[in-house]
Amino acid sequence: MSAPVTPQQVDGDHAPSSATTTAPTALVDGRRRVPQSVWGLLLVLPSAALVVGVVMYPVIYLVRLSLFDAHAYLPRQDFVGLDNYAAALTSTDTFWQSTWLTVVYAGATVALQTALGVAVALLLHQQFRSRGLVRMFAILPYMIPTVVVAIVWRWLFDGRNGAAAYLLSATSLASAETNWLGTGRVFTTAILVSVWTFFPFVMLSVLARLQSIDPILSEAARVDGANAWQRFRHIILPELRSVLITLVILRVMFMFTKFDLLYLFAGSSQETRTLPILTFLRIFGESRLGSGAALAVLMFALLLVSTTFYFWLARRGEAEEAT
Amino acid sequence: MIRSTPFESKGFGLVKVIGAVLIVGLCGFPLYWMVLTSVKPGSEIFSTPPQFWTTVPTLEAYARLLSTTNFTTYLRNSLVTAGGATALSLFVSTIAAYGITRFRFRGRETFARTILYAYTFAPIVIVVPLYGIFRDVGLGNSRLGLILAYGSFGVPFSLWLLRSFFASIPIDLEEAAMVDGANRPRAVWHIVFPLALPGVIAVSVFTFLLAWNDYLFAKVLITDDELKTLPVGLHDLLNASLLDWPMLMAGAVLINIPVIAGFLLTQRYLIAGWGTGGVKG
Numbered sequence: 061m062s063a064p065v066t067p068q069q070v071d072g073d074h075a076p077s078s079a080t081t082t083a084p085t086a087l088v089d090g091r092r093r094v095p096q097s098v099w100g101l102l103l104v105l106p107s108a109a110l111v112v113g114v115v116m117y118p119v120i121y122l123v124r125l126s127l128f129d130a131h132a133y134l135p136r137q138d139f140v141g142l143d144n145y146a147a148a149l150t151s152t153d154t155f156w157q158s159t160w161l162t163v164v165y166a167g168a169t170v171a172l173q174t175a176l177g178v179a180v181a182l183l184l185h186q187q188f189r190s191r192g193l194v195r196m197f198a199i200l201p202y203m204i205p206t207v208v209v210a211i212v213w214r215w216l217f218d219g220r221n222g223a224a225a226y227l228l229s230a231t232s233l234a235s236a237e238t239n240w241l242g243t244g245r246v247f248t249t250a251i252l253v254s255v256w257t258f259f260p261f262v263m264l265s266v267l268a269r270l271q272s273i274d275p276i277l278s279e280a281a282r283v284d285g286a287n288a289w290q291r292f293r294h295i296i297l298p299e300l301r302s303v304l305i306t307l308v309i310l311r312v313m314f315m316f317t318k319f320d321l322l323y324l325f326a327g328s329s330q331e332t333r334t335l336p337i338l339t340f341l342r343i344f345g346e347s348r349l350g351s352g353a354a355l356a357v358l359m360f361a362l363l364l365v366s367t368t369f370y371f372w373l374a375r376r377g378e379a380e381e382a383t
Numbered sequence: 384m385i386r387s388t389p390f391e392s393k394g395f396g397l398v399k400v401i402g403a404v405l406i407v408g409l410c411g412f413p414l415y416w417m418v419l420t421s422v423k424p425g426s427e428i429f430s431t432p433p434q435f436w437t438t439v440p441t442l443e444a445y446a447r448l449l450s451t452t453n454f455t456t457y458l459r460n461s462l463v464t465a466g467g468a469t470a471l472s473l474f475v476s477t478i479a480a481y482g483i484t485r486f487r488f489r490g491r492e493t494f495a496r497t498i499l500y501a502y503t504f505a506p507i508v509i510v511v512p513l514y515g516i517f518r519d520v521g522l523g524n525s526r527l528g529l530i531l532a533y534g535s536f537g538v539p540f541s542l543w544l545l546r547s548f549f550a551s552i553p554i555d556l557e558e559a560a561m562v563d564g565a566n567r568p569r570a571v572w573h574i575v576f577p578l579a580l581p582g583v584i585a586v587s588v589f590t591f592l593l594a595w596n597d598y599l600f601a602k603v604l605i606t607d608d609e610l611k612t613l614p615v616g617l618h619d620l621l622n623a624s625l626l627d628w629p630m631l632m633a634g635a636v637l638i639n640i641p642v643i644a645g646f647l648l649t650q651r652y653l654i655a656g657w658g659t660g661g662v663k664g
Contacts, residue, residue: 096486104494105484106475107538112534117502118512125512132514183402194403196650197410203646204414205596207614211621212417223416223433229386230432256409282423320598324618330565336507343511344603356508363505 068203075286125353132347138204154338155355159362162334165169165251166315170308172255176264177307178300182292184263185270195267202260210324213253217241243331257321258314269303270296305374309367316363335359414639421445421632428629444629445637454634456609457616460526464601464612467530472537472590473583479538480545482573485554497547501566510603517604524606532600537590544589548582550573588645595641597629613638 126144130137148155183193201209216224217240229236240249273296281291319336326332328341335355343352412582420428422440448454482492513532516525552575560570576583599615605611611619617634620627 071401097488100482100488100491103486104479104491107479107498108494109496110475110531110535111501111538114513114532115504115509117506118509118516120506121516122512125515180406183399186399187401189405194406197407199650200410200414203642205614205638205642207598207618207636211631211635212413212619213418215632216413216416220431221429221433223435226433246404313505317507320509324598339507339511349515351607353511356511356512358507
């Protein structure tokens with residue numbers, strides 16, 4: 061009756077304290093007890109089913125789709141083997157041009173949002189009045205829905221009446237004739253808007269890391285005569301190194317496959333047609349489900365290869381630093 | 384040359400002030416402009432140079448939005464899908480997190496880690512096959528399909544956050560309640576759940592906003608106008624032949640209300656609990 065209560069037990073009463081993974085089914089109060097391993101599995105089953113069914117199985121299904129000439133709306137599909145991949149890789153313009161645009165988009169937005177995120181985090185780590193309020197403002201761009209970001213910035217950069225377009229020309233930062241949404245410029249503008257909405261992710265992550273650095277370190281360096289830059293370079297930055305490595309990879313993964321902001325803000329014109337947008341257009345514009353699936357797989361593969369290479373570089377850098 | 388320049392010096396104080404003003408301006412102005420445009424009278428919208436305040440605010444744009452578009456239908460659809468996804472995700476994550484922290488079974492660590500990998504699959508990579516799968520099983524163009532999708536996307540983060548909450552609640556509390564005669568579900572409901580409430584609120588807000596903000600899945604999985612959610616509906620208005628900016632901004636303001644509310648509700652945990660996952664990619 062008074063067996064010690066342990067976390068492994070199914071119920072607090074009666075069960076033998078030696079209950080382990082393979083707890084035998086015991087008859088208690090005339091009822092058959094279900095072993096705790098079964099309980100545990102039953103409880104995680106629904107989440108496992110959801111994540112496997114809606115996230116993981118689709119990825120397998122995607123690879124299968126890419127081997128078919130499947131129509132997006134009609135139930136028609138013919139097995140074509142690797143033809144979809146061959147067609148994409150040997151296309152002289154679409155695939156490789158989109159790949160290049162994706163690399164530029166991901167590279168530029170990640171570099172800028174990381175720089176801005178770190179700078180803002182360093183500033184908001186300092187003590188000053190109403191810091192909490194400024195922090196809240198700095199998180200806002202990340203919280204608001206992407207569709208709102210796209211629509212509001214389209215309005216801000218609107219040719220004749222856009223407030224941002226006006227302010228930039230009034231302060232001589234840009235010419236009044238600049239057509240921010242026009243051909244040849246909209247991609248750059250989209251990059252800036254992306255940085256605006258995604259830098260808080262970096263900022264929050266870096267801020268969380270900064271708060272865990274012992275202030276004694278920086279203080280000691282200060283007493284020893286190191287200036288603000290030197291303290292950042294030699295005390296803070298080494299501490300941030302590992303979080304920055306993770307952040308860059310995360311952000312590259314997100315930005316490389318980013319569809320909604322670019323599509324909503326800049327549409328699907330040739331100059332902003334990154335791989336996610338090309339995939340979307342291939343399937344829902346041209347109705348070629350199989351071909352689009354192959355594009356998605358290629359995009360995923362490119363990402364996998366580059367992240368692996370990046371981790372290899374990062375590890376080599378660490379090893380060199382250690383020697 | 385090494386100079387001693389503490390952060391508290393005058394020069395740095397100025398940097399802080401300028402930086403803070405820039406942050407508030409750059410992050411806040413677009414939202415100010417959104418609200419301002421939504422209440423400006425028609426005559427002030429297209430003035431050059433743009434007018435940065437208004438003396439005669441009006442709610443005409445909101446009235447137009449509610450009476451001439453399907454906004455209320457989209458709003459209802461968004462509430463149903465986001466609410467349904469939140470309930471689904473919260474329920475399955477809660478029991479799973481409880482199972483992992485309270486029962487010992489083989490593979491629970493592997494399970495928890497594997498489920499986190501779900502985050503490495505990009506939405507655009509998932510939505511393509513999901514469209515095919517849902518079409519095949521008859522979940523295409525339905526609210527239930529969207530609820531299942533969003534509910535699943537909420538699971539990894541919810542599971543991990545709730546797991547850490549449950550792990551920090553002493554098991555003795557439940558055991559005591561059960562010794563006193565409560566069965567396990569009652570003990571969980573009255574003892575564990577209230578103690579994990581901050582976590583429960585955080586994951587609910589997370590899943591709700593994930594579903595509320597999403598454009599891609601709603602765009603691909605739903606074709607019927609009567610079933611569209613707010614982000615898709617609002618973007619359709621942007622593509623309409625006649626651009627009604629005040630009305631669009633009114634829609635943007637209304638979409639943001641639950642977002643800002645959720646943000647204020649959970650921002651305490653945002654900085655402290657950052658690192659377990661993001662709201663969007």
